[in-house]
Amino acid sequence: MKLRFFLTLLILRGICTLATAQTYFQPLWGKPSAEDLAMTIYKPDTSAAAVVLLDNGLMSTQFVGTERRCVLTSFRRVKLLKKSAFDDYGKHAITIRSFETLVNVKAQTINPDGTKTPVKEFFDEKVNKYVKRKKFAFPKLEEGSIIEYEYTMESSNMFDLYPWYFQESVPVRHSELVLNFSSDLEYIFLYRGQRDLVQDSINFNTGIKNFDRRLPRYWVDSVEAMKPESYVTTLNNYICHLKFQLAAVHPIMGGPSQKILQDWKALSKELWDNDRIGKQIANRRNYNDLWKAIKPQMEAATSDEQKIRIAYEYISKNVEWDEDNFDIFAEEPSLDDAFKKKKANSGELNMMLIACLNEAGIKALPMLVSTIDHGFPYKDYPMSRQFNHILCFVDDVKKPLFLDAGNIYRPVGVPRVPSLNYWGWVMDKTNPRWVDIPTPLSSETMLANMTLQEDGTLKGFISTSYQGYAAVDERTILKDDEKNEKLKKAWAKSFPDVQLDSIIVMNKDSLNAPFKRNMVCSMPNAAIVADDLMYVKPTLKTDFDENPFKQEKRNYPVELPYPIRDQFVLNMTIPSDYDIEELPKEVSLGLPNGGGKFIYSCKKMNDNLQVMVRIDIKQLRYEANEYGNIKEFFNQIVTKKNEQIVLKRKKKP
Amino acid sequence: MTIKALFVLTFTSCWLTIGFAENTSPQYPIDEIPENLKKDADAVIRTEEQTFEVESPAKATHRYKIAISILKKDHAWSDFTVHYNQWSKVTNIRARFYDATGKLIRKLEKDEINDRAAYDGVSIYNDSRFKHIVNTYGVVPYTFELEYEVKHVGLRGYPDWDIQPQYATAVQHSEYTLSTPLSMRPLFKNWNTQIKPEETNSSKTTTLKWAANGIEPVKSEPMSPPAARVLPWVAISPAEFEVEGKQGRMTDWMTFGRFLYELNKDRDKISPDLQAKVKEMTASAKTNFEKIDTLYHYMQKNMRYISVQLGIGGWQTFEASYVEQNKYGDCKALSNFMKAMLKVVGIESVLTVVRAGDERELSPSEDFCSPAFNHMILHIPSENMWLECTSTDAPTGYLSDFTEGRRVLLITREGGKMVKTPTSALDKNTQVSKTDIVLTESGSATLKNGAILRGALHDSWRQLVTNVSKEEFQKTFVNVLKLPTYTIKSLDAKPDQKKPELALNYELSMEKYASKAGTRLFVPMNLHNPFDDTPSPTEKRNLPIEIGGDGYAENDEVTFTMPEGYDVETIPTKEFDYKSEFGYYKATIERAGDNKLVYKRQLEIRPVHIAADRFNDLRDFYKKIQQADTTKVILKKKA
Known part of the structure; x- marks a missing residue:
């Protein structure tokens, strides 16, 4: 009987949360204040062409039927002060990837005189096999119009939930995120930004009598517009945003917890066991053709230094890099497939190098890095998704070498400029460690x-x-x-x-x-x-x-x-x-x-x-x-x- | 058992033979390309073969194949796109890579062919799509071969024959076979070629076959006419076409225009409320111009440009009521909406299609009918006026460089009529400015500038100041005005409401205007508006030189106030005077009063159409004026 009670609770919780999510923002819909309707200028930033009055989200991890989902309901109210904002804010496109479902969307224009015009035309566009978009334009816009839209998205990706951005390129008067997480999924929170978030809690009406919950809420007021500046690694390192990463699963029915976010040693083992990275380097059958092609030259070499140079130059000369295609995972089923196509992503190129050096008796290891655009690498969080590139790291030579194959004019020891992002993580089974990346003069x-x-x-x-x-x-x-x-x-x-x-x-x-x-x-x-x-x-x-x-x-x-x-x-x-x-x-x-x-x-x-x-x-x-x-x-x-x-x-x- | 074994053996060997049906002989080996085609070529089209079989005005099948050898890593052929929409379907796409010896390297995988929406940059929705194939291989030379088939159930045109599609690309062999029912012989026009098709007629069909061989690559050169007026191609139009059940003929402009008229007529109903408002707004207007002006401003203030291109919507406008309700529409809908409002006050107007953008000379020609339009404007015959209905800031009746000076098609009740839109002559594209620069001993200065820009010189400023935020405007201004470090004290741009004119006023403080060397100051005379269009030198030029448009004129006067305690040491050159068929330049530097210098500069740049061998004449003139703009005056501290 206890089990049945738990099950009922689970399903009830699932259904109720969804139903309530859809009504959670109802009190806001169509009700901007008279002052906001009359606003002609935003005093904290008089140059702003638009200001986000409210950007509110409710994110839950729950069951939808029998499947686990991350559900995000988002309500936005934006004041368009000048015509120049119409282009960017007067229309909207919602991107829907293959693992997402758009549950519902509604939108309307509210003009300063109070008239409301709902959006009636929604267009479905297929971008490619995996991505679609829902597009619409706000009707009857004039300077001073307030636009509102609300939609709910479901995602099956429970590892990375939706990030929430509290800042954007126009001022944000109020942005908040309420979290309705089920207790069995534990997440770590990563916050970046120059403003401090306020945390409090709100009373959430689940619809079941005497079953209200107190949910945590994160918010910030009067956020400055984010303006790009030159010589910044990436604005993403500084924009106020909150990210969530699954750390552990604690089964409701009882039983042992499953750690998702492990320590660095466990991550290293996991990646070495992965078909698209570790196994590519470790198993000869993945790069046999490549090794056969390079073996005679390598065997004729008289020093380790020479071997390194031969392998590095051979790969850079014979395999083309798809510019900007950075990844730590192989795209092709094997390194040999990329070698045959003579085209590879950045990870495949350096994996080829690591494999060839190891065959020639030189100990080479993968060093995972995050390129400058991709963001700052955090030593505290053993997550593979903070890395998007691999360097070939050779340690037991005169001085450690950081090899980055892919350009026939970049010599050994001169990595790609995007790789120069503070430090990288050496994927070593016995001694995983962080090493600073040297910046050549x-x-x-x-x-x-x-x-x-x-x-x-x-x-x-x-x-x-x-x-x-x-x-x-x-x-x-x-x-x-x-x-x-x-x-x-x-x-x-x-x-x-x-x-x-x-x-x-x-x-x-x-x-x-x-x-x-x-x-x-x-x-x-x-x-x-x-x-x-x-x-x-x-x-x-x-x-x-x-x-x-x-x-x-x-x-x-x-x-x-x-x-x-x-x-x-x-x-x-x-x-x-x-x-x-x-x-x-x-x-x-x-x-x-x-x-x-x-x-x-x-x-x-x-x-x-x-x-x-x-x-x-x-x-x-x-x-x-x-x-x-x-x-x-x-x-x-x-x-x-x-x-x-x-x-x-x-x-x- | 023996018989069975035999049978199995035979069967197996048959099967093996079938498995090897692939052509294993070398395909397109590089050494088979004639030397004269390889020289200076990034790529060589080994063969391009296509057939376009027309069954009826709506139905046709297009079969296409191209084999192109890529000789250099940097080439223009990395993307192939096959367009389609809701009346066409792409099938049997196949692509292969061969190495330099002609051996098959690999075949393109299905998931390497991307299916994408055609984003034209302005539409919020557009049901045109395309298949995207990427041609890239790490080692050159290699050959890429692509084949596909497209079946059409609705036609708005026939594919042109693009004999030599790019610069630096040679063509070893290209052929095009076009067959249509006998009554539908297509029309065609040659561009930059004399080639003639072979024509054969059967009892039911007429077939045209073109072929070209051994075309050497053409090197791309700066300041040349657009590629479509240099490289050979043949424009082809259907005699009859049908799409979504609507039939038309493209035999001449009159007939095609008539089709467009029928498609777009009677879509001008606006609500009684709006009709009453129109009458009310124009009640006090005394002339037609005043009525048009009032209604045009009303539309500019209240409507937005949002493009939705659906199906035949590419040719047919949305109803005027759509624009009234949504307060947005594309160029066709907004033009039609304006037409509807004008109708209420008894002013007749005509929808006009145009090929807008910078290449005026590529506008469709009078003698060949083709659907090469991308925009719509409105013509008012009684006032001989033109309205750009997508512009939120243009003065009434002003078209701007976007659509000026080119052949356009009026869509009248009687049919299509080709006319030419007006141009702004050189003396209408002007910039007149007065600048005051006050120098200090350290070389810093305050600069105050007031300028009036007219015509083509004012267009982009008007658009900018009306459509972007003050900050964006300032950012763009900073990018355009290339002075060393400065801070803006004030910046103001006022477009005139009635004339194509804009007043630009700004005040800056600059840390380093003049460079200081001990007791001397080196003062550049023209830092804020120097000429910098001199092309680089070349050894031998093949293509003619064309600088289109109508030219422009600048007239600047700059007054320098010298710092206290300083006087002129030398004025290296006091006067510059250069006259040429390409333009005119005059500059003078004079002292004025005790502590001032006055720099006067006049520049006139004319459009240019000259033969290749006169390149150095043009370059010399530009070089002279660019050098003259760097002139300096040296001041020295008085003892």
């Missing part, structure tokens, strides 16, 4: 030996050397540009009639050596000649010509991807008939705590001028309150770069 050094002629032409020889990401960029550009058209175009921006000759490139294919370029150049009109004066700007390079940080202040930190070193040395012979009238002053600046350095000097050495500029940026992350420093640092660089040398014609004796 990108450097460019230019040495120029020039002669300034009386007509203002600058002629001479320029030699530039690139390393790290700067070299990757140069090699990539060169691939399609044998005639150096792009190079000429870049120089022509500052020197319209520039002539570049005898362009010689070194180490084009030797990825581990610096990429070097020597050329002879002639720049007419490099100096302004006027009467007996000549003015010339000695900084020939165009990098750092503009300050990338223009805002007055920022809300989010500045996050630069990798450290930079930029050096420029110029030896310039001035015309024999001229004397130096004025030289820019020397400057030596540093960012606090050795974060960066800027040195500029311009000296006379016999009949020559020697100009030296050096810019070092080591610190990659600047909190919002440090923004002033980096902005001023760049200001100083830009100012100095624009300064000119003044020459005056010698007076005749």
Whole structure:
């Protein structure tokens, strides 16, 4: 009898919750306040074209029939203050993926005079085999209209429930989420954002007499609109939102709890047992063809270093990466299938590398990372879904190597830029651990030996050397540009009639050596000649010509991807008939705590001028309150770069 | 038992043979491509074969096959789309990859063919869809082969023959066979080719067959006419067509226009309430223009543009009552709604279809009827006026570059009539500005600018200021005005209600206007509006040069106030004067009073249509004016 009681309770709870969810927002429907109807401007943010008055959700984990579902009922009321908001907020599309069902939707426009016009036209669009959309437009809109819509979605994904965003690109006056979770499913809550959430509880009417529940509610008022800023890893790291991850299942009927969220060791074991990741690397039959193709070269290699380079270059050259296709799981049934198609996602590429290195006797392990766009990796939560990319990690060589195959111009040890996201997790059965991802230096050094002629032409020889990401960029550009058209175009921006000759490139294919370029150049009109004066700007390079940080202040930190070193040395012979009238002053600046350095000097050495500029940026992350420093640092660089040398014609004796 | 064994053996070997029916000989090996086709080519079409068999005005079957060898990793052929809608169905899609020797690498899997809705960028709903096939393989060269069939039960046109669809693509062989019932001989027009089809007639059908071989690749060059006026293709139109039971003829504009008229007539009923309101609003109007102006502004203020393209809705407007109830509609519905309101006050208007966008010269030609329209506007014959009904901010009667200066089709009761929309001549596309710049010793400055923009130069500003938030406007402004670091003290853009004109006023403070070197200041004369359209140099150019539109003119006057204690040291060049058939440039720098400098600049840029060998003439002129715009004046601190 006890069992039957429990069962009835279960089913009752299921049905009642659903019924009540549909009526939960009924008291709000169609009832904006008179003040809200009359509102013509939102005082906390007078520039806002729209403001979300209410964004309320009720999310429950329950049974729908005999199936477990996550049910989210959402009610939104938005005030459209200006016509410019009509495009974004005057229509809506609800995306329905294959594991979701849209239970009901209703929408209406309420105009300032109180008239209500319901939405009658709903369009069903099939995006592809797995995704559909329900689309509609709000009728009879005018400035001041309030739009409301409410819908209920059911999802069968109990591992990740719907995230709730309390912030968006327009101001939000009130956003709340009420949770009606059944006690058998335990979730961990992950909150990110610059505002603190308020937690309280509300009385929830389940419809059964004497069976009200107190449910937790999370809310926040007067949230600022989220405005994008440059040099931020991803705004998702800063937007106020709440995510839920299933941690454990505690069966209602009794019995042992099942831990879903385990520790790192258990996660490692689970992934090694997974067909689409661990088993791909561990079982030879998944990559046999690939190994056969590469084996002769690997066996002929004489050192571990050489083997690594061979495998890395072979895979990068022979398998194409679908740009932006990052994943930790293999898409094809086996690595060999991807090898045959000559196309793979980022995880498959590095899994191929790990497998080949292990076959050759080098211990390589997968390191799971979250790319910059995908969000900050949290060491506290053993969840595989925070990772979206794999690096090949080799530990017992001279220094740990982080290999990221997929680009024939990126050498061993230089990962993709999106991979440079703080730290990664090494998927090791016995010693799973977090390791910081090193950020390789990108450097460019230019040495120029020039002669300034009386007509203002600058002629001479320029030699530039690139390393790290700067070299990757140069090699990539060169691939399609044998005639150096792009190079000429870049120089022509500052020197319209520039002539570049005898362009010689070194180490084009030797990825581990610096990429070097020597050329002879002639720049007419490099100096302004006027009467007996000549003015010339000695900084020939165009990098750092503009300050990338223009805002007055920022809300989010500045996050630069990798450290930079930029050096420029110029030896310039001035015309024999001229004397130096004025030289820019020397400057030596540093960012606090050795974060960066800027040195500029311009000296006379016999009949020559020697100009030296050096810019070092080591610190990659600047909190919002440090923004002033980096902005001023760049200001100083830009100012100095624009300064000119003044020459005056010698007076005749 | 022996017989049974034999039988089994025979049966097995038959089965084995059937299993090997696949063609194992090399398919499209790369070394079979003639050298002259490979040179400078990203891809070579080895063969393109299609047939279009028309059974009746509504029914046809399209069979298509293409084999294309990809020679470079960077190419324009990575996506193939096969469009269809509710009157057509795509079947038998098959694709294969062959390596350089011609060996079959793999076949495309079914789940690699995506089925998507055709998003045209504006519709909220559109029942056009397409199959999307991605052509990519990691190692070049390789060959991609695609075949499919489309069955139509409703036709609004026939596929054109696109002989050479892209730049940098050679064509080894391409053929197109079009067969129709005898009475329905299709019409066609050649573009950039002299090719003629072979015609054969049987008792029931007429067949046209075109074929082309050995077409060398054409390199894409900047400032050339649109590809459709350079590369060869043949436009094809049906004589008769039928869709959703509605029949029409595309033999000439008159007849096709008549069909569109019938489809769109009598859809102009608006409620008695609205009719009364229309009469009330226009009661005090003295002229027709005033009535039109009042009603046009009413529509701009109250209606929105939302596009819903369903079925024949692509050609037929929604009823005027739909727009009245929802307060939204697409270009056809809004034009028709305006027409309905005008009818109430006795003003006749005509729906007009147009090919809008930037390539005026691609508008349908007078001598060939085709359904190449993408927009609708309204014409009022009695006033010789045109109305853009989707615009919420245009002055009454102003069309803008979007639809100006091109051939359009009036849909009248008598049938289609082709006319040309007006243009804004060069002297109507102008910018006149006055700027005051006050410099300080550190090189910083405050800049105050007042400008009047007219015609084509004001269009995008008008659209921007009316349709986006103040913040978005400021953001776009910051992206357009490329000055070194500045803060905006004030920014104001006022579009004129009646004229195609906009007043733009702004005040900025700039940390670094002039660059400082010791006791000197280097003051650029034209930082805020420099010319920067000079094309890069090329060795040899093949295609003619075309810069379309009507040209524009700028007239700027800038007054600089020098910082206290500073005087002019040198003005390197006091006057620039360049005249050419491509335009005109004049700039002067003069001292004014004790502490001011006045910079005056006039620029006129004209449309250009010249032969390829004159490229350097054009480039030289542009280079001169771009260089002149970088001119500086050097100030020095007085002793």
